[in-house]
Amino acid sequence: MMATSRGTARFLWAAVSVVFVETIITGLALAPAVLFIHWQSTWPLSTWIRLTLASLAFAPVYLVCAISLMAYSALATRALGWRTPADVALPLRDFSWPVLDWGRYLMTIHVVRVFAGPAFRSTTIWNWYMRLNGARVGRDVWVNSLSLMDHNLLEFADGVVIGSDAHVSGHVVEHGILKTAPVRLGRNTLIGIGSVIGIGVESGDGVQVGALSVVPKFATLDAGGVYVGVPVVRLH
Template sequence: MMLETMVLGLSVAPALAFVQWQAMRPLSAWARVALLSVAVVPLYLLFAGLLVIASALATRALGWRSPVGITARLTEFEWPVLTWGRYLMTIHVVRVFAGPAFRASPIWSWYLRLNGARVGRLVWVNSLSVMDHNLLEFGDNVVVGADVHLSGHIVERGMLKTARVTLGPGTVIGTGSVVGIGVTTGPDVQVGALSVIPKHTTLEGHASYAGIPVQRLH
């Protein structure tokens, strides 16, 4: 909570400084309203951009990352579980405040990279349900569709399990699909909308898949 309070405070400070500055200017009421109305969107984008940077740099400096390949009981608050929880909390705050502005843009891909993911060139992520960034690896030209659930963790019977997820170059994950932990795709894989890729599944490259669970189409 202390970290998020500081990160949010630093990020919103320039916007508040602008509001304070215009309040001290000799402007009429209508001019003040007009100025603030025009400034709302730029100030929000400034806040969101600073939040992306500050949050990612903070987690990097503190070493907060999702542990790789663990199986731990959630009720036992060991350091790997606590570190995972802190890391996901920072990701959640960014996706709530900055995600709506930057999703499916180069800025969002850059944030994922800055926050620990391995992201290639021309990667487009149009989902806010992407977690455990340091456990994700996306090759060049990967597209993650809207509302895709993709993370490096799963909770089963009170046990936290983590594993890396690797999407090969040219992979396209359709809208609303679910990608399990430990999934690996070859190059140029197409996954249809609303599909489920079970955990620890390997999809061969240059093929299309769909279904629950996914089946190869051709």
């Protein structure tokens, strides 16, 4: 009973803390928009002109706020130590601190990908955010998917391409157990549209994974291979 009470207390603290941190982060990210609205309201212009200028400013102000959100979120998780623990198997019901840190880390990633991801995915700015948030991302990497989680467990070498809606993460939950392992993709690896990459997967250089394929957890893909299917098999 005592262990259950402690677990519940830890969960409540984690929930309150992540809401508090996200409130601060989003407030700071929205500050440029709030300041701009206040500033333009003081212009000695007619209401219609001010509204027109405010409408035209929406896109650049949104981009500034989105970049701010990415930066503040990544810096906050780094400072607070919210990360996905590597190579663990932990029961969710215990609400241990590593599990709660993982949950809070994923929550911050989710907020960023909802509000900033659509504008910046498949750009160098998105790569910058992932690096700042713990991922190891090489040069000329293109991530055209928002379904990447556990950034600190992702390692992409130079030239990796992640297709639209591909799912890559360092965790899986099986029978109430959180299991984690890093995902390492070699140079010039191509992950096709809508594919799923399991935890602990490692690929050699030049690997191609076809669209809508599933790479099982802890699989090793040989360099230069072409893999397709559910689960994947090597074509050549």
